[in-house]
Amino acid sequence: MKKLVRWLIPLSAIPVLILLAYGFRVNHRDIPSPLVGRPAQPFTLTSFSGEPVSLETLRGKVVVVNFWASWCYPACYEEAPALERGWRAYRDRGLVVVGIDIQDRVEAAQKFIREFGLTFPNAQDVSGKVSIDYGVYGVPETFFVDKRGQIRAKHVGAVTDAVFRQHAETLLAEGS
Amino acid sequence: MSSARTLLRVLVLVLATAAPVAGQQPATPAAIDEKEVYEIASQLRCVVCQNLSVADSPSEMAQQMRELVRERLRTGANREQVIQYFVDRYGEWILLAPKRSGFTLLVWIFPFVAVAIGLLVVAVVVRGWKRTAAATPAARPVLDTEMRERIRRAVEAEDA
Numbered sequence: 001m002k003k004l005v006r007w008l009i010p011l012s013a014i015p016v017l018i019l020l021a022y023g024f025r026v027n028h029r030d031i032p033s034p035l036v037g038r039p040a041q042p043f044t045l046t047s048f049s050g051e052p053v054s055l056e057t058l059r060g061k062v063v064v065v066n067f068w069a070s071w072c073y074p075a076c077y078e079e080a081p082a083l084e085r086g087w088r089a090y091r092d093r094g095l096v097v098v099g100i101d102i103q104d105r106v107e108a109a110q111k112f113i114r115e116f117g118l119t120f121p122n123a124q125d126v127s128g129k130v131s132i133d134y135g136v137y138g139v140p141e142t143f144f145v146d147k148r149g150q151i152r153a154k155h156v157g158a159v160t161d162a163v164f165r166q167h168a169e170t171l172l173a174e175g176s
Numbered sequence: 177m178s179s180a181r182t183l184l185r186v187l188v189l190v191l192a193t194a195a196p197v198a199g200q201q202p203a204t205p206a207a208i209d210e211k212e213v214y215e216i217a218s219q220l221r222c223v224v225c226q227n228l229s230v231a232d233s234p235s236e237m238a239q240q241m242r243e244l245v246r247e248r249l250r251t252g253a254n255r256e257q258v259i260q261y262f263v264d265r266y267g268e269w270i271l272l273a274p275k276r277s278g279f280t281l282l283v284w285i286f287p288f289v290a291v292a293i294g295l296l297v298v299a300v301v302v303r304g305w306k307r308t309a310a311a312t313p314a315a316r317p318v319l320d321t322e323m324r325e326r327i328r329r330a331v332e333a334e335d336a
Contacts, residue, residue, distance in 0.1 A: 128240030
């Protein structure tokens with residue numbers, strides 16, 4: 001009994017240390033989004049080329065909503081060519097990529113779009129409301145919205161060709 | 177003449193209706209209680225910071241979130257509804273203090289349970305010490321009458 005008590009005090013610290021080690025190592029961006037499986041929040045923004053970008057008008061299409069910024073190096077720079085390739089490959093099958101630039105300067109964002117030759121619609125979220133509506137922590141974050149307007153997946157970090165293809169194929173195969 | 181009178185009437189009417197409207201206008205922004213905005217923002221975690229609330233962070237994201245709190249309050253939402261608005265989008269992680277219900281209730285209860293267990297352990301240990309202390313004097317050698325007599329004689333011999 002005495003021996004047990006002597007060991008009990010240091011032993012009781014172990015679960016607390018494990019809990020702390022786990023808590024401090026978890027990246028909050030990896031916490032599953034409560035928005036997956038829920039309807040995507042509608043938004044209407046004005047693109048850099050002056051056209052309205054509205055989620056509502058894209059109902060019936062698979063929409064890839066990508067949050068980015070020109071200062072987000074290297075992840076946004078890595079994924080930009082993959083997004084453009086994905087958009088070109090799947091646009092004829094009913095997929096749209098919408099880029100939303102957040103916490104950025106207009107000139108820097110326009111330079112980014114020019115540099116990568118992005119042809120999909122890109123708009124700036126000046127008030128930050130759209131990014132908060134999508135529970136965005138940082139950039140880049142990408143949401144895959146199905147034909148019925150439901151958020152089906154969230155990808156944190158740079159989107160690769162494989163990630164894009166996997167989600168695009170799954171969602172395009174579904175009926176509207 | 178009559179047209180001038182009509183014009184005057186219209187002018188009076190316009191002034192009479194415009195005055196209260198003009199008086200009310202500055203009241204709308206003042207209706208937002210900045211203390212309320214601060215208190216709501218201080219319960220929300222700044223998503224781009226390390227351990228800072230939305231109220232304390234100078235980041236652009238936190239500024240936008242504070243503006244959204246104001247906008248929500250302006251639409252007539254109460255404190256709980258504004259906080260729920262952020263929880264719906266970011267999950268309960270956005271709350272600096274976990275909810276006192278469900279699984280996160282454990283976070284609130286656990287420290288008290290830990291203190292209670294600690295006190296119990298201390299009580300058991302102290303009782304153990306007491307028992308040892310009580311047992312020790314009993315083991316001390318007792319002077320028997322023969323020994324006492326020898327000492328007395330030795331002291332007397334010394335005195336003499």
